[in-house]
Each structure stands twice: as structure tokens, then as C-alpha cells.
């Protein structure tokens with residue numbers, strides 16, 4: 365069953381269209397992230413789902429029922445904001461109880477449900493503390509508990525970790541993800557941080573300029589991006605533009621500068637004589653001995669970054685970024701060979717042009 369269906373959703377502010385007719389289905393229990401640069405429409409989408417913004421056109425369905433015109437309090441959602449939005453004069457337990465009191469839940473049941481929610485977000489021993497006596501991460505767990513205690517059908521989170529420092533943010537990613545799986549609640553998570561979206565989500569929805577560019581599993585968004593814009597937003601992407609030497613049933617033969625060739629398996633369409641644009645992630649290129657290598661280059665810059673070494677390599681295909689293991693170190697200025705795993709090169713959509721012209 366589809367839990368949330370967004371159908372051709374348009375949201376305009378005056379003449380400006382913040383959402384240009386987006387459509388998306390989210391399954392029961394799924395964790396979906398809306399990912400994209402600032403201003404692309406992520407928060408607007410979430411606010412339309414929550415009912416904090418009136419939609420201009422289109423529909424939003426929960427369990428196949430149109431809720432587009434319902435008030436936020438009638439939508440069965442729990443919401444967590446970047447700013448926590450806790451009541452400062454209430455203790456943790458009182459913050460959690462508030463939503464239930466508003467819903468006139470009997471006192472004994474409130475007590476039970478608050479105790480359960482505090483346990484879920486691991487705050488039982490802080491029940492009587494006020495928000496200002498808690499760390500940022502603890503405060504955000506109160507906000508999570510407060511959203512979950514009302515047992516909503518859908519959990520909406522808007523950049524909930526943006527105010528936390530890097531270490532805590534990492535911990536909270538795991539915490540939220542585990543909790544979401546345990547509770548099994550359909551979750552929509554807004555972030556501009558690609559690592560966060562990738563590590564937490566079942567599916568990542570990449571947005572630009574009020575439209576969805578791709579909605580897919582994290583692995584697919586990373587390895588098989590729908591557009592170059594997606595490729596570059598979700599990680600570092602090298603784009604190679606290579607002439608097609610021949611196209612056969614078993615693959616595409618591409619020519620590298622310096623005479624090397626690459627045989628791209630599969631059915632990527634590229635006619636002989638055209639140019640093909642391919643994406644290679646930095647960790648998918650290996651530095652090898654220059655003699656007999658597919659492509660030659662020279663190390664322009666080298667940066668040690670803990671887990672790996674980052675090389676900026678000047679090549680006849682332009683500058684390429686390569687990630688190498690710390691067990692292999694190559695000095696700046698050194699001539700190197702580059703080796704590509706043709707299986708993992710990804711032809712970019714619309715990336716075919718003519719050899720004499722400019723690729724699209």
C-alpha cells in the first residue's frame with residue numbers, strides 16, 4: 365500500500381513556483397530523504413505534506429485518501445524541526461505529554477505513553493530536566509520523542525541534525541535510523557547533506573529548482589545518477605568525454621587520448637564518431653604504472669585525508685580526482701597511469717554529441 369502519494373504538486377509564492385508539479389510515492393514504513401541544495405523546494409514539499417502551506421495545485425494522498433485540504437492537526441503526522449521547538453518552561457516529560465493532553469488522552473494512558481516514548485529516545489533519566497539543562501543531541505531526542513508519542517502514521521523531519529556538531533550528528537543518524545526501523549514509521553527527511561541522505565534512507569529523492577531529478581536507492585543515485593547535476597551533487601564526479609570508435613552488440617569501444625581503449629559493456633547508445641560522456645567516481649579509478657596504462661597523467665596535488673589519499677591528476681582527459689589507499693603513496697609531480705573499471709563507468713544521459721561538435 366502506498367502511504368503517501370504526491371501527485372503533480374505545485375506550490376507558488378506569488379509568481380514564483382517553488383514546486384513545479386512534483387510526483388512521488390512513498391511506501392508504508394519507508395525512509396525517504398529529500399536532498400538538494402538550498403532553495404530547491406525540500407522544506408516547501410515537507411510543509412505541504414504537513415499542511416503548514418496551502419498547495420497551489422495537485423494532490424497529496426495518505427493511504428489513498430486526499431488530505432490536501434485538511435488542517436495539520438487532522439493529518440496524523442509527527443514533525444521534528446531543526447530548531448527543536450521545545451517548550452522551555454516544561455520538563456522533558458511535560459514536553460512529551462503536551463501533545464497527548466491536547467488530544468484529551470486519559471491521564472493514566474498519557475503516563476504510560478510518555479514513559480514508553482522516553483524509553484524509546486533514551487531519556488528516561490532526564491524526565492524532570494528542563495530543555496536548557498540538556499545537550500543539543502538530547503534536546504533533539506526530546507523533539508523526536510514528542511513527535512513519536514502521539515503515534516503518528518507519518519514522521520516528518522526538517523534538517524533535524526543541522527544544529528549539532530559533526531560527531532553528534534553521526535551518532536544521531538544511527539539513532540534516528542534504528543528508531544525508525546524499530547517503530548516502522550513512514551518517514552520523510554529533509555537534508556542538504558548527501559552523506560546524511562545516503563546513510564539513512566531507503567530512497568533518496570534529489571531535487572533541483574522545484575523539481576525531482578531522481579528518486580532511487582542511495583546506491584543507484586550514487587552509481588547511476590540520472591543527470592550530471594545529480595552526479596555532482598551526491599559526490600565527487602569525474603566526467604570523461606570520449607569518442608566512440610565502434611558500437612557493437614556486446615558493448616561500446618571508446619578511444620582514450622594516447623591510444624588506449626575502453627570497452628564499455630552493455631547497450632549504452634553511442635554511434636561511432638559521436639562523443640560519450642561518462643562518470644567515474646574518484647574511488648573507481650586506480651593509479652597504476654604508467655607503462656601500458658589506459659591513460660597517462662601527472663599528480664598535480666596530493667592530500668592526505670585520514671582514510672585515503674586524494675590525488676588531483678592532470679590528464680589528456682582534463683583534471684581528474686582519484687582516491688587512493690594510504691598503503692600506496694604517489695608524490696606530487698610524479699607521472700602515473702590511470703586504470704578504469706569499464707564496468708563501473710556510467711554513461712550520462714543526454715551526454716552524446718558528435719565528435720566534431722560539442723557534446724550535449
Ligand code: ADP
Pocket residue numbers: 377382400401402403404405406407408409
Ligand atoms: P529548501 O528547503 O530546499 O532550502 P524551500 O522549500 O525553503 O527550499 O524554498 C524553495 C523556494 O521557495 C525558494 O526559492 C524560496 O525562496 C521560496 N520560498 C519558500 N518559502 C517562501 C515564502 N514563504 N514566500 C516566498 N517564497 C518562499
